[in-house]
Amino acid sequence: MSEYNKAEADFFLVALKEEARTILWKIHANVDPEIVIKSVINDLQALAPRDEGETRTDEEIWSAIREKLLEAAYATRPQCVRCGDCCTTGSPTLMHEDIELFRKDILKPSEIVTIRKGEPVYSSIEEKPGTAEQEMLKVREIPGEKTCTFYRKLDQSCSIYEHRPQQCRKQECWNPQMISTIEDNAKLDRSALLSVIPALWEIIERHEEKCSHEEFARVMARLGATKGQTVDSVLDVLKYDMHVREFISERFGLAEDTMKFFFGRPLADFLGLYGLQLEKREDGYFLTSSD
Numbered sequence: 493m494s495e496y497n498k499a500e501a502d503f504f505l506v507a508l509k510e511e512a513r514t515i516l517w518k519i520h521a522n523v524d525p526e527i528v529i530k531s532v533i534n535d536l537q538a539l540a541p542r543d544e545g546e547t548r549t550d551e552e553i554w555s556a557i558r559e560k561l562l563e564a565a566y567a568t569r570p571q572c573v574r575c576g577d578c579c580t581t582g583s584p585t586l587m588h589e590d591i592e593l594f595r596k597d598i599l600k601p602s603e604i605v606t607i608r609k610g611e612p613v614y615s616s617i618e619e620k621p622g623t624a625e626q627e628m629l630k631v632r633e634i635p636g637e638k639t640c641t642f643y644r645k646l647d648q649s650c651s652i653y654e655h656r657p658q659q660c661r662k663q664e665c666w667n668p669q670m671i672s673t674i675e676d677n678a679k680l681d682r683s684a685l686l687s688v689i690p691a692l693w694e695i696i697e698r699h700e701e702k703c704s705h706e707e708f709a710r711v712m713a714r715l716g717a718t719k720g721q722t723v724d725s726v727l728d729v730l731k732y733d734m735h736v737r738e739f740i741s742e743r744f745g746l747a748e749d750t751m752k753f754f755f756g757r758p759l760a761d762f763l764g765l766y767g768l769q770l771e772k773r774e775d776g777y778f779l780t781s782s783d
């Protein structure tokens with residue numbers, strides 16, 4: 493090995509140890525980084541930059557190395573240490589078994605948000621924006637954060653730990669194969685909870701007919717295509733969405749905040765995606781630029 497290559501190899505080993513140390517710190521594993529490196533040394537050697545004919549970028553090489561180190565680091569800590577990291581990076585989506593939590597009053601409408609079919613969402617698994625393929629109920633997150641509403645920052649614990657939803661129970665961060673996904677048919681939706689109240693369910697279905705995300709996307713696309721000529725049809729959808737919330741809140745004596753469970757997020761919240769906002773003036777509602 494030339495002096496130059498030896499210096500490069502030494503630098504690589506130092507960088508490797510530093511990566512292992514950082515990964516272990518992140519997953520709260522109190523282990524010597526060298527033990528982790530040794531456990532996968534053959535795999536790491538195979539991933540190391542080649543002296544000749546290397547076609548991978550540095551970023552690709554280090555990304556593959558990090559993945560291998562993470563796997564090895566988790567192998568030293570194959571259980572939940574209740575660090576709370578998963579509670580601060582997204583709240584759980586509810587499954588059918590979680591219906592019991594509503595019956596026992598552990599979960600309440602004010603703590604849940606309905607993600608309606610077609611709603612613009614960000615997939616943390618695919619790491620890209622998309623739309624919800626089906627309806628889901630999610631535990632709310634602290635506004636402006638991805639932290640679950642049940643997470644207690646002070647003592648880094650779950651306030652409903654004994655009764656936490658199924659997705660939290662199945663969460664195994666140390667098992668990369670077991671990424672916490674829920675089969676579509678296992679997801680809980682509003683009909684399972686609310687269709688037993690016909691007076692309310694009828695209104696929810698009517699709201700879905702008039703104010704679905706598909707319908708909203710359609711009227712917004714038409715607004716663009718007609719250069720604003722069809723603004724009234726957009727305002728009609730937005731006003732229906734607002735009024736139904738006010739009406740149900742009053743008629744059933746429900747807190748306004750719970751409407752995100754009964755009808756999903758207000759459609760007006762999505763206007764920003766089109767560079768617009770809804771303004772209420774003395775003479776009615778208007779769409780204005782949000783810039």
Ligand code: SF4
Pocket residue numbers: 571572573574575576577578579663664665666
């Ligand atoms: S499952 Fe969540 S709380 Fe448990 S160790 Fe993993 S990230 Fe931490």
Ligand code: SF4
Pocket residue numbers: 578579582583584631640641642643644649650651652653656657660
């Ligand atoms: S319900 Fe509890 S365990 Fe589940 S994400 Fe929220 S705080 Fe964490």
